[in-house]
Amino acid sequence: MKNFWQDLKNKSAKSGKTICVLAPMADVTDAAFRRIIAKYGKPDVMWTEFVSADGLIRANAEGKKKLLRDLAFDESERPIVAQLFSSNPEYMYQAAKMIREMGFDGLDINMGCPDRGIEKQKAGAALMRNPRLAREVLRAALQGVSDGIDPKGRKSIPVSVKTRVGYNKNELETWLPQLLAEKPAMITVHGRTRKEMSKVPARWENVKRAVEIRDELKSETLIFGNGDVVSLEDAQNKARETGADGIMIGRAIFGNPWFFSKNFTETNDQFRVTRAEISVKEKLRVMVEHTELFEKLLGDVKNFSVMKKHFKAYVTGFDGAAELRAKLMETNTANEVKTIVDIFISNNIL
Numbered sequence: 001m002k003n004f005w006q007d008l009k010n011k012s013a014k015s016g017k018t019i020c021v022l023a024p025m026a027d028v029t030d031a032a033f034r035r036i037i038a039k040y041g042k043p044d045v046m047w048t049e050f051v052s053a054d055g056l057i058r059a060n061a062e063g064k065k066k067l068l069r070d071l072a073f074d075e076s077e078r079p080i081v082a083q084l085f086s087s088n089p090e091y092m093y094q095a096a097k098m099i100r101e102m103g104f105d106g107l108d109i110n111m112g113c114p115d116r117g118i119e120k121q122k123a124g125a126a127l128m129r130n131p132r133l134a135r136e137v138l139r140a141a142l143q144g145v146s147d148g149i150d151p152k153g154r155k156s157i158p159v160s161v162k163t164r165v166g167y168n169k170n171e172l173e174t175w176l177p178q179l180l181a182e183k184p185a186m187i188t189v190h191g192r193t194r195k196e197m198s199k200v201p202a203r204w205e206n207v208k209r210a211v212e213i214r215d216e217l218k219s220e221t222l223i224f225g226n227g228d229v230v231s232l233e234d235a236q237n238k239a240r241e242t243g244a245d246g247i248m249i250g251r252a253i254f255g256n257p258w259f260f261s262k263n264f265t266e267t268n269d270q271f272r273v274t275r276a277e278i279s280v281k282e283k284l285r286v287m288v289e290h291t292e293l294f295e296k297l298l299g300d301v302k303n304f305s306v307m308k309k310h311f312k313a314y315v316t317g318f319d320g321a322a323e324l325r326a327k328l329m330e331t332n333t334a335n336e337v338k339t340i341v342d343i344f345i346s347n348n349i350l
């Protein structure tokens, strides 16, 4: 089946530019931040935060409504992939049908999340310990996206998997072939095991090996690498070194919705990261815009504290940042944020 992944791959082969996609990050890449990213520095593909497939099917009306808000998206975000987690093939089948009917461009299955709550449901990283069930879930998703009615008249949408190199140890040699056997359109390999969480540097040699395994098996599935990428240049280099078809980027986007457009490298709280050459005033203006959008789109379902990690990331590396950050930590509304920022800008003659 021809799908948008192959179109991207063909374009990338012609232009020589690596495909760079936005990683799913719960309570970070929500509808508000994604819309800001789409406006200021759009990646080749967007991902939603993970959503429970089981919840979409069996939650009560109130619960479902909340989950559907996590799946709300704007046309400006296309192509956009919805990420689901589940260990229940029947729920995955039903939810996959829904995702296609909602008009998403693709469906991604989370098989790497180490969150205890998710692993208790035998989903996320726990699926690496149960390849048979993982394959059933993947098969159900592939069937689900092929059944049902499509708003755009498409026959189907591509299904991908996001996973790690293994559970307690590197299990790529056994784990990856299991997934490839089901022929997903794409697999993202986060270069760490479940046990390593994010404590050690991502091992990109594992991504290279994943590409080799794919080639040895003559599979057509695209392999993307993920972990610690700090800039578009870094992404390009890692794709060249490993042979990966594309790169997924997460934390480098914190406080930096310009990441996928223009950037230079500096150090943030977590690691060396690339930031856009953007004036402090513009950064603060976009932070306010982001906060207003958050309140408008998600204010009734998400806690305002979600915005606080964004404030920390936007407000760093300039004179007066620490005091401004401290003030922003006390806010509860977008209006308060705007007032504080306006005062800071006029006091500092920005």
Ligand SMILES: Cc1cc2nc3c(=O)[nH]c(=O)nc-3n(C[C@H](O)[C@H](O)[C@H](O)COP(=O)(O)O)c2cc1C
Binding pocket: 023, 024, 025, 026, 027, 028, 049, 050, 083, 110, 112, 113, 162, 190, 226, 227, 228, 229, 248, 249, 250, 251, 252
């Ligand atoms: C706050 C946060 C939330 C995350 N949520 C998800 C998620 O919903 N689904 C998922 O597959 N991975 C999730 N991840 C993992 C990221 O997608 C990514 O694999 C990881 O951060 C490594 O990439 P990076 O070094 O570019 O950030 C999350 C990571 C962070 C930091």
